[in-house]
Amino acid sequence: MKLTQGQFSFLPDLTDADITLQVQYALENGWAIAIEYTSDPHPRNVYWSMWGNPMFDLRDAAGVLMELNACRAEHGHHYIKIVAFDSRKGWESVRMSFIVNRPAFEPGFELVRTEGPGRTVGYQLRSYTTTVAPTAP
């Protein structure tokens, strides 16, 4: 499966030039860029690992790309996303979030159903990466 979290997952993979323009947009808005990665993209897995702190003082997209490439070198087999954070009053949260790296094979999720009374079903989503991944086709 293709994980479609983030702003641009329905588009062809972003090139470094594409990423630079998006980062530039965030920086022009005064947002801090962060790079995060994970092997478990469960939709409720909020806290991906941080590739260092958000780059509050970095105002140059080229610097972000350098950090991203360093992260890719180490975590190329993981999901990596770029996040733009807005600290301004009334927002104080994420403004942008898009995936910039994916594992070669994306195993996805198992939907586990637990039948309950009155035809209710309890649903559990389990990342295959956190159990035993199926082999690539």
Place this chain on the structure above:
Amino acid sequence: MDQSPDVKITDMKERYRSGVLKYRQMGYWEPDYEPKDTDVLAVFRITPQDGVDPEEAAAAVAGESSTATWTVVWTDRLTDSEYYRAKAYRVDPVPGTPGQYFAYIAYDLDLFEEGSIANLTASIIGNVFGFKPLKALRLEDMRIPAHYLKTFQGPATGIVVERERMNVFGRPLLGATMKPKLGLSGRNYGRVVYEALKGGLDFTKDDENINSQPFMHWRDRFLYCMEAVNKAQAETGEVKGTYLNVTAATMEDMYERAEFAKSLGSVIVMIDLVIGYTAIQSMAKWARRNDMILHLHRAGHSTYTRQKNHGVSFRVIAKWMRMAGVDHIHAGTVVGKLEGDPSVIAGVYDICRENHVPQNLQHGIFFDQPWASLKKLMPVASGGIHAGQMHQLLHYLGEDVVLQFGGGTIGHPQGIQAGAIANRVALEVMVKARNERRDIWNEGPQILAEAARWCQPLRAALDTWKDVTFNYASTDSVDFVPTPTAS
């Protein structure tokens, strides 16, 4: 002693002689009054009957929406009636519209119960709207003081927390209303939900009149819809939601349905405006207590918001709903099939999303409106919109909005998933282009055409709906236009 009918009577013996006085004589017209920061302010469009002068009509509106009755009553003297009287303090002719006036009225905060839309509206739009000396009356705008706002909960969730829960940032959210609105069985209905969410939408939605009818009872719908939501989540890795409409005949029924939705893991429930202000506030409090996003469908509003001479403007309804505490409100599309002048809609969107809305007559905003950190209300654009309009939608409505393509998803020639893909691709490509500082207003069609080269569903959507527009004059428009300055 002769009294001019134009002035407030200050001699108390004269003032309280039994009989009928002009409202101005009773003290409801105070042209020198300086509104206090704590006053609730209202501006009404008044159309006086022939022979009724505008100041007297304004005074009558102030009187009938606060303390007055048609005749003098001595019991006024048992209280500080001067203080409790609403005061009409300004009357302006409506530009270019003979016979209509904007009447500004100030109400002391003590006239209203804390945190109660029902109480506020019982005064402001109570008896006064049927008052005979007026041909027509419209509540155009209100200024709610921060002091009063702080007695309201405000949106249960708010835009920022909704985005955090949905894990969607930097783009409008996408939704679709399930069609046909009525008649599907629960099992078939869930199929439509699944296809749309799997295809790429964030939300699907019950329509306003889907409650619990013979063809589909509510429990059945909720169960099938949650199967669809969870299956789509597993196949995309995204958080998905479906607005389960809990509108019902009684609060007990609505709570029961909302609790069931919660027990099934739904992130959102929905109500209709027709349930009434008190029921809306009750559901907003329930939603805050239960971590639930609360969607409001504005069913019924056009009966009183659409005609300019009589009723309540939608910008006022939007203010009341932000106070009442819903998280989503249908607020117009500009380009779709339903009423929506661009300037009016820009004003409504500001009311929903900004923390301070300055006076802007060209957008129909008559007063500075502070929001005192009440959470932001997510506007929803729904009704006759399609992927080919994406650049216009992003231009007019911005990023913090739910774009709902019902027919524009389900009516796709290659199926519902293809319809959802077309909308999602069109959206992402347009946001990407905007962030790249491309001129999406002018280049939009070209940007979509470029994407349609690699995205077949988008190509089919553009081909199907390329010529669909709804170009009709709006009935609700603003009265103030920018005056060209001499260069």
